Amino acid sequence: MNQVSRRHAMGLLAGAATLPVLGAPALAANSKITVGALAFTSHAASFVAFERGYFAEAGLDVEFKFFQAAQPMAVAIASGDADYAVTAISGGLISLAEKGATKVIGGALSEEKGIDGQKILVSDAAFKAGVTTPKALDGKAWGVTQAGSSFHYMGAKIAAAEGISLKYTPLQKTGAVIGALKSGQIDGWSIVPHIAKPLAKSGAVHIIGDVADYIPNYQVTTVFTSAANAANERAKTQAFLAAFSKGADDFNAALVDKTTSADEAEAMVKLIHKYVYTDREYEKAKPSIVNGAMRINKGAALNMSSVNDQLSWFKSEGLVKDSISMDMLVDGSYVSTT
Amino acid sequence: MAHPTILGAGMDLKIEQLSHSYDTVNVLSDISLQVPSGQIMCVVGPSGCGKSTLLRMIGGLERPSAGQVLQSGDVPPDCLNPLTFVFQDFALLPWRSVAGNIELVLEDHPLDGAARAARVADVLARTNLSDFAKALPRQLSGGMKQRVAIARAMAVHPAVMLMDEPLSALDAQTRELLIDDLVGLWMRAPFTAVYVTHNLAEAVRLGHQIVVLSRRPGRVREVMHLSTPLDQRSMADPGLQAAQERLWALMRDEALAADKELAHA
Amino acid sequence: MHDAPRPVPFRGGGFRPQRLRGVGVAVFVVLILLIEWGTRAGWISSLTLPRPSDVVATLVQLWKSGLFFQHVTPSLTRLAVGSAMGVLAGVAVGVMIGLFSLARAGLVPLVAALFPIPKIALLPLFVIWFGIDEGSKYALIALGTFTPTVVATFGAVDNVDRTLVRMGQSFGLRWWSIVRKIVLPGALPGILSGLRISLSIGIILLVAAEMLGAQYGIGAYILEAGSLYDLERLFAGVVILSSLGVLVSWLIAQLEKRLLIWRS
Known part of the structure; x- marks a missing residue:
């Protein structure tokens, strides 16, 4: 009895803690979503949003699904095994967009002058x-x-x-x-x-x-989802992007812009270490995590000219069909585009 | 010289106190026999009495536990394989033609092409197989296959033919025809042979002496000598009938007991 | 009370496979037409299956552009060289196991240990040993075809009629003559049917071998199409691969017809 009531009390406390937070559009009920990820620092925004409760605040019950490479993630989105994912634009992703299965809805990792990139x-x-x-x-x-x-x-x-x-x-x-x-x-x-x-x-x-x-302002990774989610689940998709952006902001502040306290940076590295380099001890993983910090776009903004350049290259190489347009690949209605 | 040899001229076989056992099972016990040259010795006995084992030992394919097999006298000069087997299941190579199967046993010997061809042609003619030289074994009946096997055995001009139930895989009519063939071959050129069979009629038609083995462990129960010339033996001959009955009387109880024995695991 | 005499009812039918020509082709045609109809009508989405006519168009395009041979030639070379090495070594080792007790005692456990290893798992190792170019691909296919060939060969040697061997011995044939003229021809049917399995495995491994460092080849083509989620090219590649399988099987059937004419 004692045990149960204690757990109950903890649950109440946790619930209370989230109450005063405003901003994220709340969904009616906790929506269960699956987010595809690679165990890389570049996916930190999702991990931060999950660990710091930003997903939960937005009414999203997130479960991660981990992959070994970017292209299988696109297939998982198409098959409905994952709802949202962050990964590089690949030929597979474009082909699936052409078949009406996937849509790019935001930007994540970017190359930026002055920040250590690829x-x-x-x-x-x-x-x-x-x-x-x-x-x-x-x-x-x-x-x-x-x-x-x-x-x-x-x-x-x-x-x-x-x-x-x-x-x-x-x-x-x-x-x-x-x-x-x-x-x-x-x-x-x-x-x-x-x-x-x-x-x-x-x-x-x-x-x-x-x-x-060689590729200035390269939009390395993008946020994408199924075409059905993009078209019919606006509230859920907005909620995901908002929570994801909050995670990205925390990450950029702590490790890219380094505007936070050293303690906050330390806490951020520890958080990420739960997902990345888990097979190494913290002291050894830390430099790798700090080194891997590249900017994740604020507000998941999408660099359209970089995406367009990538799409043209795939077309010119004959890797994807010529008929595919930017509109088929990108749904620009969610985030600011440049 | 059309037929270059009298098969078996000059070589005698002597079996001295031969015994054999597999693990703990005695198969043959104290066998002593003599095979005079130019004669056919038939070995009969109930199944499992070790008669095929005995034949393999005579031919050097198995080693006896005790005793020995001695050969004496001269091997004919053009003999390539003094002790030559004829097997129950013919043992023809299915991928070789009739002529090819006969050539097989000549190929390892220093014969020139013409001599080899002459030998093949000779034995094919003697077994009336000349027209089938190019046929494959699968195209032949059982009787024809055994004729090929006999021709093959004769091609090496053996001193002694060791025949292991050569007619057992054949039906009764074919068997009769082949007995006639063997008799004809022997009459034209007498050969020495040890002929193992469980068929008493065959034994009395072909044997100059008939050795009766007891059931396991096989011992010599009796050696019967028949003096009627081979070409004068017929199924209706009362003398042969009597010999066959006597053989059966000797074997009947042994056969009955052998039949009830559990197979050795 | 006796009924009128009636014929004995026949009850011996069935259980006897009969040759029905064209049924196999008909099944293919019906299936392909069904998919064509489904993809055109929309009840099969373009995400599920490609339109067969598009696959054909892709194949035609591949042929016209000359890329067909650019992909098929290296694959055939890899298959030929790799499986030739694997099969020859496999037959040699299999015959040794069949003939020598020492080889049997020493090698059978080794082959049994090698057989179940997924050869694909060894590919990275082969890349280090034999280089990322053709060497590792040959090695993978060779190892993949080696083990089934060994097993088929020594099984076939074991199954050679011992009375034929005894016959050879009883005529005083030399050991080598017995191996060459009795054991090997006698084992040939078993070796050839093992070859069917070995070469099928070789074709399967072709795709695996081309995973690492191959720009051209049917396997590389299929893998590329898969990663691009280009279903037309994926299926075009699969069609080429299964045609290759049919071709190899047909070649072995021809070989059997010629070499095993003596079988009833």
């Missing part, structure tokens, strides 16, 4: 053979997870800017790409800084450039 890496062997600038990658093997992945896009943009050609080598998973790069099976790759920096420190690979120099 790095261009080369293997030790290639570095020693003189590949010390991106231009020297001409004719070299460039690691990608799959054709039409963001790595493919980045490689292509770098190649176009430098006037070189790359040999794209699909390896399915980021882990396989890392392994191939370390052992010198491939020559170059680009990846978020929290993965790039520790690799470079080990001496097995070398950083030779920044992606931001």
Whole structure:
């Protein structure tokens, strides 16, 4: 009896704590939603919104579903196994949008001058053979997870800017790409800084450039959902984006702009550590998490020109159908677009 | 010289106190026999008496636990395989033609092509198989297959033919025809043979001596000698009838007891 | 009270597969027409299945653009080289196991341990050992075809009629003659039917082998289509792959017809 009543009391307390918070459009009842995520720092906004109760305040009962790569997430949204997800724009996501299954509704991770962004890496062997600038990658093997992945896009943009050609080598998973790069099976790759920096420190690979120099204002990841959610579940979708943005604000303040106290930054890293690098102890995970902090767009704003550029590239490579338009891919009615 | 040999000329076989056991089961016990050259010795006995085992030991395919098999006298000069088997289930290679099956046993010997072809043609002619040289075994009846096996055995000009129930897989009519064939072959060129069978009629038609083995462990119960020339033996011959009845009388109880024995696990 | 004589009722029918020509093709045609109709009418969404006519158009496009051979040639090469290595080694090891007790005692447990390993799991390891280019792909297909070939071969050698071997021995044939002229031809039917399984596994592994570091190849094409969620290309690739399976099966049937003419 005692036990039950105590738990009851705690529940009441927790409920009371949320009461005074206003702002998020409240939904009639707790809506159960599934959010797809990768265990990366770049997905921190969702984790923060969940841990700090922003989802619950918005009346959303969130359950995370974790994935190994970006493209399967798009398929999960299409099949209804996940409601919202944050990931890079991939060929699969665009194809599914063309079939009327998915919609991009907001922006998340962005490259920004002055903030550490994605790095261009080369293997030790290639570095020693003189590949010390991106231009020297001409004719070299460039690691990608799959054709039409963001790595493919980045490689292509770098190649176009430098006037070189790359040999794209699909390896399915980021882990396989890392392994191939370390052992010198491939020559170059680009990846978020929290993965790039520790690799470079080990001496097995070398950083030779920044992606931001080639793709300024690159909208790396976007928030997306099923076309049905975007069209018919406005309240729920708005609630999700609002809570997600609050999480993003906390994250940016603590780790990107560093405007908060050191304690708050510490608390933020601890929160993220619950999801990211869980297999490492906190002290070892902390630098990786701090290094991986890239800006998550305020208010989930979406950089339309970057999305448009990515879409055009996918079309020009013949990876997606020519017939697909921005309207099919993006529902710009939720967030501010630029 | 059309038929280059008299099969078995000059080689005798002597079996001395041969015994054999598998693990703890005695199969053969103290067998001593003599196979004179140019004669057919039939071995009969109830099933499981070890008569096929005995034959394999004579041919060197199995090693006896005790005793030995001795060969004496000369092997004919052109003999390629002194002790040659004819098997119950023919043992023809299904992927080789009739001629190919006969060539098989000549290929490992230093014969030139012409000599090999001559031997094949010779045995095919003697077994009336010349027209079937190119046929595959699956196209042949059981009787024809056994004729091929016999032709194959003769191709190596053996000193002794070891025949392990060669007619048991055939139906009664075919068996009669083949007995006639064997008799004809022997009359034209007498060969030495040890002929294992459970069929008493075959034994009295083909055997110069008939060895009766007891049930397991097999011992020699009796050796019967028949002097009637092979080509004069017929099913109606009262002498042969009597011999067969006597063999059956010797074997009947043994066969009955053997029949009731549990199979050895 | 006797009834009139009536015929004995027949009750011996059935249980005898009969050759019905064209039924298999008809099933395919009906199924494809049904999907075509469903995708056109809309009761099959474009997310569920591609329109068959679009798949055909994709195949035609693939052929016209010359990309067909750009994908098929490397795949066929990988399949041919990899399975040739695997099958030859498998037959050799299988025959050894069949003939030598020492090889049997030593290798059968090893093969049993290798057989259930999902070869795909070893691909990253092979990349390190044999390089990300063709070496690791050959190795994967070779290992995948090796184990079933070994098992089929030593089973086939075991099943060679021992009386034929005894016959060979009784005629004083040399050991090598017995192996070459009796054991190997006798094991051939078993080896060939094992080959069907081995090569099917080889085709399955082709897709796995092309997961890592392949720009061209049917497997790479299918994987790319899958990651792009391009169902037309995905199915076009699957059609090519299953045609390859049918082709291989037909080739083995021809081989059997020629080599096993002696079977009844």
